Amino acid sequence: MTDTDVQQGDRPVAQVQIAGxxxxxxLLDRDLVITEANPAAESLLGRSTKKLIGTRITELVDFSQSRLEERLLASDQRLxxxxVAAMVGDERKRLNLTVSPLPSNPGWRVISLSDGGRDDMGGEAEMESAVGAPAVLAHEIKNPLAAIRGAGQLLARKVDEKDRPLAVMICDEVDRIARLVDRMQKLGSNTPAxxxxxxxxxxxxxxxxxxRAAAPQGVELVEEFDPSLPPVLANQDALEQVLINLLSNAAEACSGKSGAQTGGQIIVKTRFVSGLALSAIRLGNTVRVPIEITVSDNGPGIDPHLEPRIFEPFVTGKKGGQGLGLALVKKLVADMDGRIGHTRDDRAGMTHFRINLPIAK
Structure with a gap:
């Protein structure tokens, strides 16, 4: 490709724009066969452009769950x-999709795909709406807690021995609520680290x-690191908190496999992913996030009905869970201009949480 091909004067040509x-x-032909693909398609579909070209889109993305394939076959129909529920390889995903027919070439169409069901793309407006309720609730609850705890301690000193456990229970419950409020305040903070x-x-x-120090017996933690990765641009304390939350959830999820023929296993993998970027609304620009951390476990996975909402506050599949852990994880990652997503590989029996972060210049 020559400089003339790349740009006309100071204006990039269409091919360069699409690549960015x-x-x-x-680009699909009349038989839904891929004839051109941009770098973002490589990242989403997990194949190089060379392997994508010549492959039918329905061999890579299974739309049978959403009964969309018949609409794709209608070549003159905009969509x-x-x-949209779909299988990309062995992973369940929800995709945003557009199909644009090309009147100049009947039967040909341009299709765009993006992960629209489980990823946090770092949008600040979305995050503010997600955490606003917990922040307000935390503010309203915290003030009277000290008075209630003080009254409970006073009762514990004055009541009869047989009634003292009730007073102690008041103090214990106040402490539990205080810890919950602290987590909600972190969730509602507008000041990123x-x-x-x-x-x-x-x-x-x-x-x-x-x-590892607190993991149930029989749960193995495995490292699969790329030692060539450059420094990441993030907040180390916040990232460690994110990883502790994800690893703790994974350990709990696969702890039931302890003592079985195949024990509980958590794999933490790092790699460099080229071409992946997100729109950081707070910064007003596009941030490339090529550093990827994947936390995978062989537990039973998340209830499919909860999957699209797992990063929302108060959504949980745990008995007695508060539903704030993953919401806080999402916020901390977004504050570092990163993204986090979740997928389930049913064939391999693995649940994956992927974090993408910027590289340090």
Whole structure:
């Protein structure tokens, strides 16, 4: 490609513009065979452009769950869909999709795809709406807690021995609510922690050591690190908190496999992913997030009915859970201009949480 091909004067040509898009763009022929693909399509579909070209789109993305394939076959039909259930390889996903027919070439169409069901793309407006309720609730609850606890302690000193456990229970419950309020306040904070360059694997090993010390017997934590990764641009304390939450959830999810022929296993993998970017609304620009951390476990996975909402406050599949852990994880990652997503590989029996973060310049 020559400089003339890349740009006309100071204006990039269409091919360069499409290559820079952060969502997948595919050109399909009359038989739904991919003839062109941009770099974002490689990331979403997990194949190189060379392997994508010549492959039928329905061999890569199974739309049978949403009964969309017959509409794709209608080559002259425009289509816009959000949150479409689909299988990409062995992973369940929800996709945003557009199909644009090309009148100049009957039967040909351009299709765009983006992950629209489980990813946090770092949008500040979305995050504010998600955490506003917990922040207000925390403010309203915290003030009277000290008075209630003080009254409980006073009762514990004055009541008869047989009634003292009730007074102690009041203090214990107040302490539990206070811890919950502290988590909600962190969730509602609008001041992100400062970011800087640091060694990614050092932070991961710190988090793994914390969780390993408390993990149920028989749960194995495995490292699959790329030692060539450069420093990441993030907040180390916040990232360690994110990883401790994810690893603790994974340990709990696969603890039931302890003592079985195949024990509980958590794999933490790092790699460099080229071409992946997100729109950071707070910064008003596009941020490339090529550093990827994947936390995988062989537990039973998340209830499919909860999957699209697992990063929302007060949504939980745990008995007695508060539903704030993953909401806080989402916020901390977004504050570092990163993204987090969840997928389930039913064939391999693995649940994956992927974090993508910027690289330190």
């Amino acid at each position: 898009l952060i969502f997948a763009v595919l 816009i869909a959000r949150g 400062a970011v800087g360059p640091f060694n990614l694997h050092e932070a991961i090993r710190n988090a793994m050591a914390t969780v």
